Amino acid sequence: MIVEFTLNGEKVKYDVRPDKRVLDFFRDELGLTGPKEACGEGECGACTIIVDGLNVHSCLMLAAELDGKDVWTIEGLKGPGEKLHPIQEAFVEAGAIQCGFCTPGMVMSTKVLLDNNPSPTREEIKKALEGNLCRCTGYYKIIEAVELAAEKLKGDG
Amino acid sequence: MTDTLNTKELKRFAAVNRSVKKVDGVALVTGQPVYTDDFDVPGALHVKLVRSPHAHAIIKEIDVSRALKIPGVVTILTYKDLPRIPFTRAGQGYPEPSPYDTFVLDRKVRYVGDPVAIVAAETEKAARLGAKAVQVEYEVLDAVLDFEQATNEDAPIIHDEPEAIGIHDASKNIAAHFEMEIGNIDEALESCDKVITRTYHTKTQLHAMMEPHASISYFDPNGRLTVITSTQVPFHARRILSRIFNIPIGDIRVIKPRIGGGFGGKQAVHLEPYVVAVTLKTKRPARLVFDRSEVSMSTNIRHEMKYTVTVGATSDGKIKVIDMKGLSNTGAYGEHALTTFMVSGSKTLPIYNKVEAVRFSGDVVYTNLPSAGAYRGYGAPQGLFALDCTIDELAHELGFDPLVVKEKNSIREGESSPIFRIMGEGREGVDQIVRSCKLQECIDKGKEAIGWSEKRGKVARRGNKVRGIGCAIAMQGSGIAKIDMGAATIKMNEDGSFNLLLGATDLGTGSDTIMAQIAAEVLEVDYDKIKVYSSDTDMTPFDTGAYASSTTYVSGNAVRKAAEMVKERILEKAAVYLEEPVENLRVKNAKVVSLNTDREVTYEELCTKLFYTFEQEQIAATASYVGEESPPPFLASFAEVEVDLETGKIELVKFVSYADCGTPLNPVQALGQLEGATVQGIGWALFEDVIYGKDGRMLTNDFFTYKIPTRMDYGKLECGFVDSYEPTGPFGAKSIAEIGIDTPIPAIANAIYDATGVRLRKAPFNSEELFFEILKKEV
Numbered sequence: 001m002i003v004e005f006t007l008n009g010e011k012v013k014y015d016v017r018p019d020k021r022v023l024d025f026f027r028d029e030l031g032l033t034g035p036k037e038a039c040g041e042g043e044c045g046a047c048t049i050i051v052d053g054l055n056v057h058s059c060l061m062l063a064a065e066l067d068g069k070d071v072w073t074i075e076g077l078k079g080p081g082e083k084l085h086p087i088q089e090a091f092v093e094a095g096a097i098q099c100g101f102c103t104p105g106m107v108m109s110t111k112v113l114l115d116n117n118p119s120p121t122r123e124e125i126k127k128a129l130e131g132n133l134c135r136c137t138g139y140y141k142i143i144e145a146v147e148l149a150a151e152k153l154k155g156d157g
Numbered sequence: 158m159t160d161t162l163n164t165k166e167l168k169r170f171a172a173v174n175r176s177v178k179k180v181d182g183v184a185l186v187t188g189q190p191v192y193t194d195d196f197d198v199p200g201a202l203h204v205k206l207v208r209s210p211h212a213h214a215i216i217k218e219i220d221v222s223r224a225l226k227i228p229g230v231v232t233i234l235t236y237k238d239l240p241r242i243p244f245t246r247a248g249q250g251y252p253e254p255s256p257y258d259t260f261v262l263d264r265k266v267r268y269v270g271d272p273v274a275i276v277a278a279e280t281e282k283a284a285r286l287g288a289k290a291v292q293v294e295y296e297v298l299d300a301v302l303d304f305e306q307a308t309n310e311d312a313p314i315i316h317d318e319p320e321a322i323g324i325h326d327a328s329k330n331i332a333a334h335f336e337m338e339i340g341n342i343d344e345a346l347e348s349c350d351k352v353i354t355r356t357y358h359t360k361t362q363l364h365a366m367m368e369p370h371a372s373i374s375y376f377d378p379n380g381r382l383t384v385i386t387s388t389q390v391p392f393h394a395r396r397i398l399s400r401i402f403n404i405p406i407g408d409i410r411v412i413k414p415r416i417g418g419g420f421g422g423k424q425a426v427h428l429e430p431y432v433v434a435v436t437l438k439t440k441r442p443a444r445l446v447f448d449r450s451e452v453s454m455s456t457n458i459r460h461e462m463k464y465t466v467t468v469g470a471t472s473d474g475k476i477k478v479i480d481m482k483g484l485s486n487t488g489a490y491g492e493h494a495l496t497t498f499m500v501s502g503s504k505t506l507p508i509y510n511k512v513e514a515v516r517f518s519g520d521v522v523y524t525n526l527p528s529a530g531a532y533r534g535y536g537a538p539q540g541l542f543a544l545d546c547t548i549d550e551l552a553h554e555l556g557f558d559p560l561v562v563k564e565k566n567s568i569r570e571g572e573s574s575p576i577f578r579i580m581g582e583g584r585e586g587v588d589q590i591v592r593s594c595k596l597q598e599c600i601d602k603g604k605e606a607i608g609w610s611e612k613r614g615k616v617a618r619r620g621n622k623v624r625g626i627g628c629a630i631a632m633q634g635s636g637i638a639k640i641d642m643g644a645a646t647i648k649m650n651e652d653g654s655f656n657l658l659l660g661a662t663d664l665g666t667g668s669d670t671i672m673a674q675i676a677a678e679v680l681e682v683d684y685d686k687i688k689v690y691s692s693d694t695d696m697t698p699f700d701t702g703a704y705a706s707s708t709t710y711v712s713g714n715a716v717r718k719a720a721e722m723v724k725e726r727i728l729e730k731a732a733v734y735l736e737e738p739v740e741n742l743r744v745k746n747a748k749v750v751s752l753n754t755d756r757e758v759t760y761e762e763l764c765t766k767l768f769y770t771f772e773q774e775q776i777a778a779t780a781s782y783v784g785e786e787s788p789p790p791f792l793a794s795f796a797e798v799e800v801d802l803e804t805g806k807i808e809l810v811k812f813v814s815y816a817d818c819g820t821p822l823n824p825v826q827a828l829g830q831l832e833g834a835t836v837q838g839i840g841w842a843l844f845e846d847v848i849y850g851k852d853g854r855m856l857t858n859d860f861f862t863y864k865i866p867t868r869m870d871y872g873k874l875e876c877g878f879v880d881s882y883e884p885t886g887p888f889g890a891k892s893i894a895e896i897g898i899d900t901p902i903p904a905i906a907n908a909i910y911d912a913t914g915v916r917l918r919k920a921p922f923n924s925e926e927l928f929f930e931i932l933k934k935e936v
Contacts, residue, residue, distance in 0.1 A: 027195075031190075031197070032188075033188055033189065033190040033192075033195040034187070034188025035188070036192070036367070036368070036417070037194075037369070038367045038368065038369065038417075038449070039449045039859060039860045040448060040449060041449075041859060041860070041861060043859065043860035043861050044367065044860050046367055073188070074186075074187060074188035075187070075188055077187075084183065084186065084187070088183075088186040088187065091182075091186050092178050092179065092182040092183060092186055093178060094825075095176065095179075095825035095826060095828075095829055097179060097182055097185050097186060098418070098665045098666065098667065098829055098833065099185075099366070099367065099368065099415075099416060099417045099418040099664065099665020099666075100181070100182075100184075100185030100186070100191075100415065100417065100665060101192065101366075101367035101368045101417030101418060101665070102367050103185050103186055103188075104186075104187075104188040107186065126867075126868040126869055127869070129867075129868060130867045130868070130869050133367065133860065133865060133867065134367070135364075135365050135366055135367050135418055135420070135833075135837070135865060136367075136418055136665055136829070136833045137829055137832060137833050137836075138829075138832035138833045138834075138835060138836030138837075138874065139836070139867070139868040140832050140874060140876075141825070141828075141829055141832070142868075143868065
C-alpha cells in the first residue's frame with residue numbers, strides 16, 4: 001500500500017507492505033540504522049522513534065500506520081549548522097554513552113520529554129526514561145545528560 | 158565529574174586522568190551503521206536455527222525435505238553435514254582450560270534450545286518458515302535439571318560422547334574439579350573460639366546486553382573467509398573457526414565492529430560457526446541475528462553456585478581459618494567451568510590473607526540447562542556472597558561490628574597471599590605482592606557516606622517499615638597474569654597524527670578512548686590525533702580479548718610501550734634532522750624541541766620529510782605486553798534497605814561503592830563502569846530471577862519476564878574513587894570493569910539482616926521468602 005508521511009522533516013511517499021514493522025522498514029529498506037532492535041516486543045525502547053510528538057516503539061508499529069504521520073528518527077536530529085543536536089552533544093559530553101545501543105532511543109525519548117517539559121525535575125526525567133533500558137551505565141550519566149541537554153536547550157532559546 | 162582525583166599526578170598528566178569524550182561517541186549518538194546487524198552485505202542468506210524442545214534427547218530422525226520445498230529456502234544443514242570436531246565455545250587463551258565437549262551440531266541435544274539444524278534462506282521469513290518445517294523425531298532422555306542431583310548414581314550421563322576431551326569425570330557429570338589447601342584446617346579450627354558453617358546459594362543471571370548477538374560471514378574477492386561478528390574475542394574466534402572447519406588461520410579474517418555490550422556474554426563463539434557453515438556450503442554471504450529469547454537461553458548465562466563456608470575466629474575477631482566447599486552449575490556445556498569456579502576462590506580468599514589455614518574445593522557439574530559461561534565478575538560475586546556473609550554472621554555472633562572484623566582481617570598494601578600463587582585461572586597462579594591497596598580509604602569514605610556509625614544496629618522503624626545497613630568488601634584482578642597478552646601497533650602520519658592499531662576489543666567499555674589517551678600521553682599530542690582502529694584480525698596485532706578486566710592494564714601497557722618505542726624513533730630521527738645529540742631533545746606539544754638551543758621540529762614537518770625527502774622511513778612500532786602480575790582493584794560497598802514487614806518488599810534506599818582502581822585513566826568512563834556494574838549487581842540481588850519450567854525450558858527469556866533495573870528501581874547511588882597509583886599499571890591504572898558487581902548481593906543481604914534479623918542465604922532475594930521468614934521469626 002502507499003503511505004505518505006513526513007520523515008525527518010521531509011514529505012515522503014513509499015509503497016510498503018502494510019504488515020511490515022516500521023523498525024524493519026526503516027532499517028532494511030530506508031537504511032535508517034538509528035532505531036535498534038534489542039527485544040522486539042516494546043520492552044526496551046532501543047527502537048524508539050517520534051511519531052506526532054510521542055515516543056513510539058518502532059518494533060510495535062506497522063508500516064501502514066505511518067500514513068499521514070510526522071515521524072522523526074535519530075537521523076533527523078540536527079543542531080544549529082548541521083552540528084550535533086544539543087541533546088546529542090549532552091549525551092557525549094556527560095559520558096552517558098557506553099555501548100551506545102540504547103542511545104538513539106534514549107535521545108529520542110529525551111527529545112519528547114524536553115519538547116514538552118523544558119525544565120524537568122530528576123523524578124520527571126527518571127519517569128520519562130523508564131521505558132528505555134540501558135544495561136551499561138546504571139542510568140546516572142544518562143540522567144545527568146538529560147539535565148545538561150535541558151540547560152543547553154535553554155541557552156539556545 | 159572531577160578531573161582532579163589524582164591531584165598529585167594531575168600536574169604530570171596531560172592526556173590521561175581526564176574525562177575526554179569517547180572517540181566513537183558521535184557515531185553512536187547519531188545512530189550510524191556501526192553494529193554487526195547494521196551492515197548490509199548484498200546477497201546474504203538469512204540463517205535461522207532449529208532448536209531442541211527437549212532438555213535431553215537423541216535425534217532419531219531429521220526430515221528436511223518439506224522445509225527445503227519452501228520457496229526461498231536454500232540449504233539446511235544437520236549434524237550429518239558438519240565435521241564432528243569437538244571444541245569449546247569459550248573464548249580463552251590456548252590451550253583452553255574448558256573441556257572440548259561441543260560440536261557445531263550433534264545428534265544429542267542437552268538443553269531446551271540446543272541447536273538441531275541450520276536453515277538458510279533468501280529472506281528472513283523463508284528462513285523462519287523453513288526452520289518450523291524441519292521435522293525432528295526425538296528419543297527423549299531423562300534430564301538433570303537440579304545441579305545438586307547431577308552426580309547422583311542414577312543421574313543420566315549428559316556427555317557420553319567418546320570424542321570429548323578434558324571433562325573431569327563424564328560418568329558423574331563432573332565437568333571440572335578443583336581443590337587446594339594451605340595450612341592445617343583441623344588444627345586451625347581447634348584453636349578457634351568460634352566456628353560457624355553456613356551455606357549460600359547464588360542463582361544464575363542473564364547478561365541482557367542490549368545488542369543481541371549477530372554474525373555475518375562471506376568470502377572476500379580473494380576467497381578468504383571474512384566474519385563480521387559481535388564478539389569480545391576476535392582472535393580466539395578466528396582460532397576456533399580454524400579448528401572446527403579445518404581452514405588455515407591465515408585464510409580467516411574476523412572483524413569486530415562496535416559492540417552493543419557484552420559483560421562476558423560475547424566471550425565465546427555463539428553463532429559464528431553457523432554462518433560460516435552456510436557460507437562454506439553455499440559460497441554465499443550469510444547472516445544470523447539472535448532474537449532476545451535466543452540471547453537469553455542459548456548463548457551463556459552465569460554459573461549458579463552454592464558454597465558451604467566454615468569460618469573460625471578467636472574471640473577478639475581474628476579470622477584463623479576459612480574452608481569453602483562449592484558446587485557450580487555449568488549447564489549443558491563446560492564453558493569457563495573450571496576457571497569461573499577457581500576465580501570464585503582466587504578473587505575472594507586473598508582479601509582475608511591473614512588466616513592460618515584455608516581450603517577451597519568442589520565440583521562444577523553438567524545439567525540439562527542453558528550453558529553457563531563468562532559473566533562480569535566471573536565467579537567472584539558468587540564466592541563473595543558466601544564468604545562475606547558468613548564472616549558477617551560470625552562477627553555478629555562474636556558481638557562485633559562486622560565492618561571492624563572485615564577491616565581488621567583484610568589485606569593491605571605491601572602484603573601478599575599464598576592464594577595468588579596457588580590459584581590462577583585453570584592452572585597455578587602467580588606470586589605477587591599487592592603494590593597498591595587503598596581498601597581502608599574506600600571503607601572510610603563509604604562508611605561516612607552511608608552513615609555507618611550512626612545507623613548500624615539501630616532499629617529504624619516507621620510504621621510497617623524497617624531500615625537497615627550492610628557492608629561488603631571485594632577485590633578483582635587486572636588480567637590473567639602470564640596468560641593474557643595484548644599488542645598494539647602505532648604508526649606516524651605526515652600531519653602529525655598517529656594510527657593506533659590494536660587487538661584490544663572495545664565492547665562499549667570505552668577502551669578505544671583510553672588507549673588513545675595513553676598513546677597521546679606518551680607522544681605529547683592531543684588524544685584526537687590518535688586514530689584508533691581495533692579488533693580486526695587482518696589489520697591489528699593480536700590480543701587475547703576483552704575479558705578478565707584485562708584491557709586497561711594489559712592492552713594499555715602494550716599501547717604505552719608501543720608509544721614509547723615510536724617516541725624514541727621520533728627523537729632519533731629528529732636528532733639527525735636538527736643536528737643535535739638525541740639526549741638534548743624532548744617531545745613536547747607535537748614537536749621535538751631542543752633543551753639547549755631554540756631548534757625544534759613539528760611532528761608534521763618531521764614526518765613529511767621522512768616520507769618524501771629526508772632519510773625516508775615510516776616511523777612505526779609494535780609492542781606486546783603480558784602481565785607479570787594481576788594487580789587487584791579493591792572496593793568497599795554499603796547498602797541501606799527498607800523492608801516492609803507486612804509484605805517483605807525490599808527497597809534499596811541507598812547504595813555506596815568506593816573503589817581503588819589506581820589512576821582512573823578517564824574518570825567519567827571509569828565511574829560509568831563502576832555505576833553500571835553496581836546496578837547490574839543490584840538487579841541481580843533484587844529483580845533478576847531466572848525461572849525454568851518443569852521441562853527445563855527457561856521461562857524468563859525476554860525483558861517482559863526477566864526484569865533488568867530501570868532508574869525507578871533503586872534509590873540513591875553514590876560511586877567514587879580514592880586516590881591510588883598502581884606502579885605496574887599504565888600511568889598507575891588498574892582495572893575497574895568487573896569489581897562493582899561483586900558486592901551488591903552480600904551488602905544488601907547484610908543490610909536486610911540488620912533491618913529484620915533475617916538472613917537470606919539465596920540470591921536473588923525474593924520478597925515472599927523474606928516475608929515468610931519474618932513471619933517465622935515473629936511467631
